[in-house]
Amino acid sequence: MTAVDSLFLFFSLALILSALMVIVSPNAVASALYLVLVFVFTAGLYILLQAFFLAVLQILVYAGAIMVLFLFVIMLLDMREPCRWWSRNLPALVGGPLMGLAFGATVWATLKRTTWPEVAPESLFRGDLVQVMTPVFTRFLLPVEIAGLLLLVATIGVVVLTRREGPS
Amino acid sequence: MIIGLNHYLAVSAILFGLGLTCILVRRDALLILMGLEMNLNAANLALVAFSRFGHGATGQVLTFFVIAIAAAEVAIGLAIVVALFRKKKSIHVNDFKTLRG
Numbered sequence: 001m002t003a004v005d006s007l008f009l010f011f012s013l014a015l016i017l018s019a020l021m022v023i024v025s026p027n028a029v030a031s032a033l034y035l036v037l038v039f040v041f042t043a044g045l046y047i048l049l050q051a052f053f054l055a056v057l058q059i060l061v062y063a064g065a066i067m068v069l070f071l072f073v074i075m076l077l078d079m080r081e082p083c084r085w086w087s088r089n090l091p092a093l094v095g096g097p098l099m100g101l102a103f104g105a106t107v108w109a110t111l112k113r114t115t116w117p118e119v120a121p122e123s124l125f126r127g128d129l130v131q132v133m134t135p136v137f138t139r140f141l142l143p144v145e146i147a148g149l150l151l152l153v154a155t156i157g158v159v160v161l162t163r164r165e166g167p168s
Numbered sequence: 169m170i171i172g173l174n175h176y177l178a179v180s181a182i183l184f185g186l187g188l189t190c191i192l193v194r195r196d197a198l199l200i201l202m203g204l205e206m207n208l209n210a211a212n213l214a215l216v217a218f219s220r221f222g223h224g225a226t227g228q229v230l231t232f233f234v235i236a237i238a239a240a241e242v243a244i245g246l247a248i249v250v251a252l253f254r255k256k257k258s259i260h261v262n263d264f265k266t267l268r269g
Contacts, residue, residue: 008171012179019186019206028198035202038183042209049176049220054212054231061235066205066242073246074198077253089195096192100185107181116173116221125223127216132228140229147236154240161247 008048015041032070039063051127176217184210197249197259201242208238 018037025031039062046055125131136144183206190203212231219227253259 005171008175012175015179016182016186019183019190022199022202022206023186023190023193028196031199031202035205038206038209042183042213045176045179045213046216048171049216051216051220051228051231054216054228054235057232057235058212061239062205062209066239069242069246070198070202073250076250077198077259089193092193092195096189099192100189103188104181104185107184108178111174111177111181119221119223125220125225127219127225127228131225132232135225135229136232140233143233147233151236151240154243158243158247161244161251 004048008045011041011044011048015045028074029071032067032074035070036063036067039067049127050125051132053127053129053132173217173221177214180210180214180217183213195261197252197261198246200261201245201249204245205238205242208234 015038018034018041021034022031022038025034039058043055043058043063046052046058187203187206187210190206191200194200194203212234215227215231215234217227219225219231249259252264256263
């Protein structure tokens with residue numbers, strides 16, 4: 001077992017464990033912090049896949065911006081009582097994991113049947129910055145503009161949604 | 169053991185299943201958004217793995233877009249949660265039964 005293999009095992013096991021902890025943790029702040037761990041371990045898997053730029057982006061955007069937003073909202077809402085989600089929630093408690101398992105089993109069966117074309121180790125894609133970002137600004141220029149417009153719309157939408165309607 | 173495409177896809181599928189479970193089990197609007205983030209993350213992982221083993225940049229470019237869309241989606245979602253909390257003093261989704269504001 002090489003170092004990359006053991007790193008893959010460590011990252012994926014830690015990822016799955018943190019995702020489980022997000023689900024079962026009764027405290028919303030703890031869930032958010034476990035979600036940060038999920039993002040960090042995913043960034044580790046990206047590094048193993050040689051997608052260094054996306055790993056940095058993952059840490060910056062997800063673990064940085066999005067999680068700070070989540071924590072701000074949790075503290076803004078100021079929920080006093082711990083969320084006892086397992087009480088009076090039997091259909092979801094049984095049906096949710098069943099749906100997750102059914103999805104996993106479907107994907108597992110599909111993966112078992114599919115054979116991917118073999119790729120020689122030297123021809124695997126290495127995602128350095130130039131190779132990843134050149135298509136973004138050439139072939140995918142219109143989607144980039146649309147994504148920028150979408151972010152602008154989201155910004156304005158958030159301002160409109162959270163505005164307090166006062167007498168002024 | 170050589171770590172191949174299938175291993176990454178399996179991890180991605182497990183993460184997606186866990187995100188789906190989180191959405192279905194937790195009745196808390198914030199936790200539902202977190203489950204959604206896990207789903208998007210699982211899709212990103214699958215895209216990056218395909219990009220690595222299919223030697224093309226398109227998967228990583230798509231991941232770039234997914235991250236941008238996720239940022240917009242979570243900002244809007246949290247704004248809606250805050251607005252609902254002001255109205256109903258609760259973020260339990262079972263309390264949001266009417267379409268009227």
